Amino acid sequence: MPPSRQFKLLKILPPTNNSEEDIVCELSWKTLDDPPEYEALSYTWGTITQDQSIQVRMTPSPITSPLPPETNIVHVTKHLLAALLRLRQGTAQRIVWIDQLCINQNDLVEKNAQVQLMADIYQRAKRTVVWLGELDVLDVDREAIINATERMNFRPVEREYSNLEDQRILKDLIGFRVPPDTNHSGQRRRKILAELLNRPWFTRAWVFQEVVVAQRGIVLCGSLEMDMDIFINLLDGVCDLDFREVGESTSIMHSSKGYKPMFAIRETRFESRNGLSSTKKSKWLSTIWQAMGNLDATNPRDKVYAFLAFVDSTDEHRISPSYGKSIASVYSDAAVQSIYSVGSLDVLELAIKAAKVPEDLPSWVPDFSTPLPSLPFMTHNVGSTDFRASRDSKYAVSTPVSAVSALTTYGHVLSTVTSIHPRNFHNHRSSQTLQEWISLADVTAWVMSQLKNYSNGKSPDDRPSPIETRVLRTLLAEGAGRDDTPDNLEYSDPDAILEVYHNEPLLLSAQNSRNSNDKAVLNTDSLSAQTLKLQSSTYRWIQKIVKIIINKKFFISAGFNFGLAYEAVREGDLICILQGSKTPTILRRMRDAGENHYRFVAQCYIDGCMRGEPYEERGWSKENAETFVLI
Numbered sequence: 001m002p003p004s005r006q007f008k009l010l011k012i013l014p015p016t017n018n019s020e021e022d023i024v025c026e027l028s029w030k031t032l033d034d035p036p037e038y039e040a041l042s043y044t045w046g047t048i049t050q051d052q053s054i055q056v057r058m059t060p061s062p063i064t065s066p067l068p069p070e071t072n073i074v075h076v077t078k079h080l081l082a083a084l085l086r087l088r089q090g091t092a093q094r095i096v097w098i099d100q101l102c103i104n105q106n107d108l109v110e111k112n113a114q115v116q117l118m119a120d121i122y123q124r125a126k127r128t129v130v131w132l133g134e135l136d137v138l139d140v141d142r143e144a145i146i147n148a149t150e151r152m153n154f155r156p157v158e159r160e161y162s163n164l165e166d167q168r169i170l171k172d173l174i175g176f177r178v179p180p181d182t183n184h185s186g187q188r189r190r191k192i193l194a195e196l197l198n199r200p201w202f203t204r205a206w207v208f209q210e211v212v213v214a215q216r217g218i219v220l221c222g223s224l225e226m227d228m229d230i231f232i233n234l235l236d237g238v239c240d241l242d243f244r245e246v247g248e249s250t251s252i253m254h255s256s257k258g259y260k261p262m263f264a265i266r267e268t269r270f271e272s273r274n275g276l277s278s279t280k281k282s283k284w285l286s287t288i289w290q291a292m293g294n295l296d297a298t299n300p301r302d303k304v305y306a307f308l309a310f311v312d313s314t315d316e317h318r319i320s321p322s323y324g325k326s327i328a329s330v331y332s333d334a335a336v337q338s339i340y341s342v343g344s345l346d347v348l349e350l351a352i353k354a355a356k357v358p359e360d361l362p363s364w365v366p367d368f369s370t371p372l373p374s375l376p377f378m379t380h381n382v383g384s385t386d387f388r389a390s391r392d393s394k395y396a397v398s399t400p401v402s403a404v405s406a407l408t409t410y411g412h413v414l415s416t417v418t419s420i421h422p423r424n425f426h427n428h429r430s431s432q433t434l435q436e437w438i439s440l441a442d443v444t445a446w447v448m449s450q451l452k453n454y455s456n457g458k459s460p461d462d463r464p465s466p467i468e469t470r471v472l473r474t475l476l477a478e479g480a481g482r483d484d485t486p487d488n489l490e491y492s493d494p495d496a497i498l499e500v501y502h503n504e505p506l507l508l509s510a511q512n513s514r515n516s517n518d519k520a521v522l523n524t525d526s527l528s529a530q531t532l533k534l535q536s537s538t539y540r541w542i543q544k545i546v547k548i549i550i551n552k553k554f555f556i557s558a559g560f561n562f563g564l565a566y567e568a569v570r571e572g573d574l575i576c577i578l579q580g581s582k583t584p585t586i587l588r589r590m591r592d593a594g595e596n597h598y599r600f601v602a603q604c605y606i607d608g609c610m611r612g613e614p615y616e617e618r619g620w621s622k623e624n625a626e627t628f629v630l631i
Contacts, residue, residue, distance in 0.1 A: 005032045007117055008102040010056075012087055012094045023084045027101065028059035032120055038095040040125035041087070042210040042217070044200045045100065046079030046133075048298065054084065056101065076100060083131040086220055096129070097121055099206075108323050115321040118206075119213050119309030128214035128228070130207075132199050135222030141189050142224050148173045149230050170237050176245060193238050194252040196221065202258025205297040205306040208287070212269050213309055232266050239263075260294045284310040285338050289350055293371035300327050300358070300369040304334045317341045327358040327369070335365045336407075343394035345409070345581040349376035352566045352602050363600040364407050364630040374551035374566050377480050377583045377603055385480070387582045391612035393622070395580030406597070410625040411578035414606065414614055415557035417571055417586070419450050424567050425549040434546060435504055438475055443554055444468045447562070454560050469494045470607055471554070472501060474562040477605040479541075480548045500538045507532070507539045557606065565604035573601055576628065577614065584609060587628060597629045 011026040030036060056074045076084075080100055087094055103114045122128055152166045170176070174193070175186020201207055211217065217228030226234075239253040239262075253259060268287065287310050288303070297303050305321045312318065317340040319333045338347040350366035352374055357367045378385040396410060421443060447467055473494045500507070510532055548564075555563045557575055565586055574587045584606045587598040614620060 004113060005117070006030065007032055007035075007097070007114060007121060009036070009038050010096050010098055010101050012084060012089075012096060014089055014091050014093065023054040023081065023088065024057075025054060025084075025101070026057045026059065032117060032124060035124060036095060037126050038097055040097045040122045040128050040210070040214070041083060041099075041131060042122075042128050042201070042207050042214075043083055043098075043131040044079060044204050044207075045077050045298075046200070047077060050075040050077050052076050052078055052081040054081065074101065079131075079133060082134060083220075086131070087129065097125065111323060112321045115305055116308070119209055122210045123213045123215065125214065126216075128210060128217035130201065130211070130217055130219045130228055130231075132196060132201050132219060132221040135192075135196075135224055137192055137222065137224070138188075141185070141192060144173060144185070144189060145192075145224070145234075146226065149226060149234055152234075166237065167241070170234075170241055174238055174241065176241055190238065190242065191252070193235060194256050197235060197239075197253060197256035197258035197262065199258065200296075202256075202261045203294065203296050205291055205295040205302050208261070208265060208268075208291065208295060209306055209309040211265050212272060229269070232262060232269075235262055236266055260290070264290045264294070285342070285346055285350075288334075288368060289372075289376070292350065292366070292368055297369075299323070301325070301330045303368040304330055311337065311341070315341050326360070328360040328362075328365070331358065331361060331368050332365045334368065339395055339407070339580075343580060345395055345578055345585075346378070348581065348585065348600065349378055349583070349603050351600055352376075352568070362406065362631060375480070375548050377477055377548070377605055385582055387478075387610045388612050389577050389584050389606075389610055390579055390581050391615055393579040407630040409578045409580075409628045409630060410622070411576050411581070411585075411628060412614070412618070412620050412625060414575045414577055414584060414609060415559045415561060416575060417555050417563070417565075417569055417573045418558050419453065419556040420569060420571055421446050421554040423553070425552055427550055433504055433508065434501065434542065438472075438501075438546065438549070440468065440472055440475070440501065443475065444471050447471060447556065450556055454556075469498050470562055472498055474564050474605060474607045475549055475554060476542065476545055477548045477564055478610065479545045480605075496538070497542065500535045500542065503535055504539065507536055510536065561609060562607045563604050566602035568601055569604070570601075574598070575604065575606060577609070577620075578628065579622065579625065587630070590631060593631055594629070596627050597631055600630050 006029050008027055009030050011028070013024045013026065015022075016024075053073050053075055055071060057071045077100070080098070087096060099118075104110045148169050152169055173186060174190040175184040178184045178186055211228065214228070219226050219228050219231045235253075239251070239259060242251045242253040245251075264287075268283075284307060288307050291303060291307060295303075295306075297306060301321075301323060304319075308318070308321070315337075317337045319330075319337050322330070325333075335347050335351075339345060347366060348364060350368075350372065351364055352372060353361075353367050354370055354373050358369070361367060377387065390411070423439070423443075425437070444467060476497070551567050552564050553567050553569055555565065555569060557563060563575070563584075569586055570588070574589065576585045576587055578585050581603070583603045586601040586604050588601050590597045590599050
């Protein structure tokens with residue numbers, strides 16, 4: 001194996017008169033410290049069957065072998081062969097990096113080393129070429145799409161994709177407000193763009209890193225060629241218009257497999273280009289959370305390794321690819337890396353699991369291979385929240401990384417779970433109103449029925465907020481610590497949220513009237529036009545944050561605190577505040593495993609305890625913390 005900074009590059013030779021259809025290439029070792037000018041291909045393998053043949057002339061590394069070049073027949077996938085035919089130039093050579101050919105996939109030593117270099121390889125390329133596959137499209141539609149991007153005023157990696165003129169151009173392009181059953185060319189183009197968003201490329205784990213770190217790029221789809229950033233902005237703009245026209249539930253753009261990954265790529269690329277991203281240490285966790293639900297990988301280990309570009313290369317806890325390790329070991333290494341690097345237990349937010357998990361996976365380690373069954377309490381950006389349950393304390397590293405099998409943590413027992421509401425809040429149906437879904441009256445009535453179990457039928461605390469207000473605040477988890485609360489709303493005034501909740505019928509009626517150009521409802525006596533506008537903004541915000549309750553349960557603690565946690569919670573579970581955790585933690589004692597050994601159940605929301613309040617109330621400190629060993 002050549003030195004660690006060496007990598008292979010592929011030279012695609014122009015066709016000869018005798019080989020119009022044959023691909024002939026040269027493969028040679030280079031160094032990343034002084035590479036020639038090259039491009040990097042971002043694509044999907046498609047089927048893993050490699051049944052297409054190309055000729056590759058391999059030049060051995062001058063460091064490791066003095067042997068002369070050797071020409072071999074190499075088998076590749078159909079999708080890669082199609083890309084090579086598009087990449088090959090008529091008379092000139094083209095130098096590219098392609099993982100399928102530039103990494104020996106059967107040599108684990110080489111693969112481990114080269115995967116570690118991939119972020120640098122894409123970052124140092126003069127440009128990244130995104131290959132989406134062939135595209136059967138009319139010339140008139142291809143020209144219309146390219147013409148629209150040339151006329152628009154947006155700039156690459158611009159957060160606001162369009163001005164009013166850009167919107168007009170996009171509306172013309174996709175036939176905005178044109179009935180979908182008509183043969184309008186705009187509807188046809190909308191379907192073309194939606195079909196592109198459903199291409200497997202958008203859901204491949206590795207493309208996130210490849211595109212985000214790229215200096216610049218182009219997108220190739222059949223004969224369609226476009227600047228990568230402009231292409232992503234075009235899709236984002238069309239998605240926005242499609243959403244506004246027909247709504248999220250019926251939008252063919254929003255329902256595509258690639259919508260969320262595309263949006264995440266765009267935002268992350270924008271942040272990295274403009275210096276707005278948080279540190280790499282916290283960005284990795286947020287990025288990998290998005291991958292859990294939206295991106296796929298043939299090898300489950302790549303759900304971790306594909307995102308090492310977002311880990312600081314100088315971090316002493318940074319893991320290295322090792323495809324010989326078990327999946328559980330790779331995921332445990334990733335969890336430890338996150339905890340030790342950042343000094344926090346934010347990774348526990350991702351450790352709630354579906355029914356089936358990799359064998360031997362500890363309870364506190366996320367299953368990175370599958371989507372979360374329920375949203376974490378830091379929904380906007382894992383690690384970014386105004387919740388401070390442990391008062392910004394750091395996780396105290398007590399064990400070398402290589403020795404971690406169980407996680408030793410420190411903290412305090414807040415309470416125990418004593419009563420759990422029987423309802424599990426499953427997915428919201430589009431036909432349901434918030435009042436029908438949340439059923440605040442039902443939950444509040446259940447809470448009142450539980451009062452007899454606490455302090456002889458009286459609430460044991462003297463909090464001024466009515467029980468109904470506290471119940472709603474808990475069900476919404478205070479917006480899950482988001483930083484995008486409407487300007488007119490302070491969540492410290494939960495009564496305002498309750499008022500909006502109760503005004504839902506009026507707000508929906510006003511919304512329907514606006515859609516039908518009927519102004520009658522906007523002049524109601526019960527709400528002024530200004531109040532209606534403010535409450536409508538708050539209502540839309542509630543519609544966004546209420547998804548936090550999916551697959552969670554409402555519960556009451558021994559101290560009559562209200563809580564919200566993943567459905568795996570049970571009566572008798574401990575509610576703890578662990579050092580380095582922004583949210584309270586639910587643990588289950590494992591008496592057979594040893595003293596102070598616990599199973600991690602979930603992070604949770606506890607009303608009135610999300611900003612370190614118990615520390616003062618109970619005299620907690622690091623010195624009197626208890627030990628909790630998570631297994």
